[in-house]
Amino acid sequence: MRGLRILLIIVVVLGGIFVAVDRIAVNVAENKAADKIRSSQGLNSTPDVSIKGFPFLTQVASSELDEVDVKLAGITATAQGRSIQLTEVRAELKNVKINSSFSSAVAASATGSARVSYADLTKSAPKGATVSYAGAERAAKGQVKVTGSIADLLTGAGISVPESLKALPPLSTYSTVSLVGGDQVRLHAESLPPLVEDSLRKVVDYNLKIDGLPSSIKLDKTAAAEDGIEFSGTGTNVDLAG
Known part of the structure; x- marks a missing residue:
């Protein structure tokens, strides 16, 4: 023993x-x-x-x-x-x-x-735009809220704004978040004021390119959450x- x-x-x-x-x-x-x-x-x-x-x-x-x-x-x-x-x-x-x-x-x-985060999304957005949480119903559709002065948005993009358009009410729209090419997050506005739609779409629709990920990892999912946009690959x- x-x-x-x-x-x-x-x-x-x-x-x-x-x-x-x-x-x-x-x-x-x-x-x-x-x-x-x-x-x-x-x-x-x-x-x-x-x-x-x-x-x-x-x-x-x-x-x-x-x-x-x-x-x-x-x-x-x-x-x-x-x-x-x-x-x-x-x-x-x-x-x-x-x-x-x-x-x-x-x-x-x-x-x-x-x-x-939405704070950082705003930093990445065109000058004069604010990106924020759009609420549970819109988030379920993969959408975020985009607001800002139309005159400021166009001016910030170097687009001349006639006096007649400076009185337009502030922009308030929803942008759908999607993925492009496996390494970019795209924001596309759902609707824009008809008078300035073409010019404004060139400003508020943009792609956010993700840098630093290994090339063999491709983004395939994204979601709008309360504290920001989440994505995975x-x-x-x-x-x-x-």
């Missing part, structure tokens, strides 16, 4: 050592992966990388990680030279093939998501370090 007790103690101790070593190894790997993603993707800050699954060392031995979660910062969106920051940018990566130095990492599949064979 004493021998069995000693053996059990040894097993527990060795198990504890293995767990400790495994956790140290995964922390080192997460830091290396974060630095590599930052440099390869040209990010302004280091992402937060979390390698899932236990034990980690057996995953390394097989050169494949079951799941890696990444929180990104420094991802931007641009519209006609206007740049804004995206928030809550996340990626869930599955079956990530790696090499021993973590200089190569390719995910068999990936799901990415992000959000842009999927990809296969996503190269994180190249």
